[in-house]
Amino acid sequence: MTPSRTTSGGAPGPAGQPAWELLLPAVGAPARRRGRALQEALREAVRSGRLAAGTRLPSTRELAADLGVSRGLVTEAYEQLTAEGYLRGERGAGTWVGGAVRAPGGGGSGTGGTAGADGRGVRGPVAGVGGPVAGPPGPGLRVDFRPGVPDLSLFPRSAWAAAQRSVLARLPHRALGYPDPRGLPELRGALAGMLARRRGVVADPERLVVCSGVAQASTLLGFVLRARGLRTVGVEDPGSPEHGRLFASTGMETVWLPLDGEGLRPGPLAASGVRAVVVTPSHQFPSGIGWSAERRTALLDWARAVDGYVLEDDYDGDFRYDRAPVGALQGLDPERVVYAGSVSKSLAPGLRLGWALVPEALLDEVVERKRTMDLGNPVLDQAVLAEFVTRGGYDRQLRRCQRAYRERRDALLAALAEHLPGTGVSGIAAGLHVIARVPARFGPPERFLARAAEAGVALRSLEEYGTARPADGDVRLVIGYAHLSPSAVAEGIGLLAGAVGGPVGS
């Protein structure tokens, strides 16, 4: 952001009011970046405490006039930050700074998140913690809709090979020695900048631990919390059973916590007795909802009240199709949230490369646990990813995946409408999967799934991901589409309809 380009008309706010001029540098950004820059400046002002909790914000009309920008830009910023939990709004009554945000403790200098924001490529959470799709394709398998796998043919082989060559040509010898268990410093710096920019996290490189994906982040945290005496971890219901399995390997028992359409229900959470939860607030897996601002705030309040911790699995945080991504929960309280993500959906799961942003209070224990598990991640892939992120290759790759996955999602929605009319699709428009509710007339569910399997179509039902069983006869499916070409998507849904008695093939 270049303050020198501040537009005319950006007069400071009235005396005695908070210093709205702190937002001026943002609106000095080039027009195409202005909205994003304003949001980031506001977020940073709240986070740093310059805008204290409870502060009433000017109306959108006033602030737009003060800053000399369009009212739409301000409205959009208020809405976005309200959705993320930074602000609270009541219809007709105004907008206040929320109470949920906590600045990072320790010396963490924070973010870098306001620098270099770039409004292109609107993205958000993606899909598929679920880990590997089980097993090889069976005999007769024609189309596999199971979620959690990206399109491996999108891996940028030649760009990756070029980065490998460049890394091997320049890496100092000592970088080939025993690694820093936290990760290569250049990668930690590059990731911190990228995550602050893209996901709105508080990303201090000193708090970032490079690890083997979200799976290892889960195990690391589990061991650390178990050593502190915790014996249970809460997981979303419906959710990914894999979360429970990973924590079980550290000696922690799973407690399923019910979701509704807004997020974890506060009552059962409070009654559960857990002091640690794993959540997917940006794009809940598998239901596809985005948590409401109230539930985000309530979760953090709960964490502070019980001295607990939240693992935020941002498993598909880079893919959002129809609206701006919601910032990560971690940005609201970096001392209570471990934020974890990976390149598994954006590059390849086989790289086993991810990251965790860790609260100060847990950092030393997590790093020591990482050290005893493997001494640290391999250095060459780390150096390649650092170069990729720094030189723009990672952003290009995300845009490429985004385009491909959006096209496939559209193909899926069109095929469902054509071949299985009446099917409802829910969940926000993001990620690598959708939830489809197929009308009862194609069911019942057991027969539906059996016929699909006979026709060579692999599917997962929503019931595999939690404890709930539907009372109605609808078939609820978690359909992964990202790894399939648009024509394979259409073929698969056509086969499915033929097998279960839809318009074609019945």
Add this chain to the structure above:
Amino acid sequence: MTPSRTTSGGAPGPAGQPAWELLLPAVGAPARRRGRALQEALREAVRSGRLAAGTRLPSTRELAADLGVSRGLVTEAYEQLTAEGYLRGERGAGTWVGGAVRAPGGGGSGTGGTAGADGRGVRGPVAGVGGPVAGPPGPGLRVDFRPGVPDLSLFPRSAWAAAQRSVLARLPHRALGYPDPRGLPELRGALAGMLARRRGVVADPERLVVCSGVAQASTLLGFVLRARGLRTVGVEDPGSPEHGRLFASTGMETVWLPLDGEGLRPGPLAASGVRAVVVTPSHQFPSGIGWSAERRTALLDWARAVDGYVLEDDYDGDFRYDRAPVGALQGLDPERVVYAGSVSKSLAPGLRLGWALVPEALLDEVVERKRTMDLGNPVLDQAVLAEFVTRGGYDRQLRRCQRAYRERRDALLAALAEHLPGTGVSGIAAGLHVIARVPARFGPPERFLARAAEAGVALRSLEEYGTARPADGDVRLVIGYAHLSPSAVAEGIGLLAGAVGGPVGS
């Protein structure tokens, strides 16, 4: 081995005797490989049970005549296999098949170890589990003799880059997906063949788990044994404190077990109550001894008696300078020994790439633990290493390191003789470090080490690696040399002598 090239004179042994003709294919190998091939054929015959425990072998003269080879070749084979525990010999009384060897259970088809043996490049165990040398060089540090670090400038960058390119050009897309937690099949096959050939292990690819080096192999085994109820692990004294730290992270307490000049002392081992030990029998770290055949056998007898397990850390098994390497302990009983090694000393610790050969009874638990820790090692480096091993690049790299390290060791011995006369060097000629006992007149030890540090020479004393304290006034050092050029070695010893009052500089 090509039986078609069997030499004339290779008559079968007498009727009623074990079928010595099973050794004939070995002696049909080209002359330069014949000795090695004979040893491998004998080892395989013992291991497979074709030569049963207690079978008396023909005299060296008889067998040489039967096979039509020189008596020296047979004598050498008997001596080597006796050192490894496959055979037992009593001076003047003959040679028998030992009782220590157990064939692998399960369906493990075994080895491949007799194929493609190649007598060039005599190597053996290397040095330095100790993990990373602590911290960055301090101010004024001029020569760092701390052990455990290979010469990182020997990493074959251009060959590695070429293999990376080739891998990215040919790897199928699906290989970029979630990995097999056991490792890439092509790497497991390549490593199994290489380890059988070089280290005499029973290397079934189905039992090989690719992991992040010996450190992770230790943690994996620790968690598995802890889950089975074990609470203590025995480590060699002196030994690497890192072994204890890794097992401690899994909830297992360290019990130091005293060594003598032959290996672990059986009495204290039996009295300790442990049911798991970590050992370095091929080149004990740090003392440098090679375990005697009796102690190898005794350890395996103990393991069977207590239903225990042995982790064999073959940390420097590829570097042996003046004699044939002793085969790994695991070859004697693959159901009681977890064999672990890595590329940390031969390529680079930063690759975090190693392997464990796991007894059938522990395999599923180790693999599941590996899965929850990280889902499996990254695939690209695995594919590159597979290509490296398969196409001979790994053997070339080992020869290159071997030459460099031998030259440095010789420079060290010469410098010690010149500058610190009277210094005794012990331990077998292998690995990346030596044990030097500097006469008391240069001491006492505390002053010696302090003066060395003041002169910019970093050293580790043997006392850092265990509980023993010497009664005499000698200074006992563990000197790592592999990462230093011959001139740096000479400079360092010269500086040291100057600081402590040796012939130069006093």
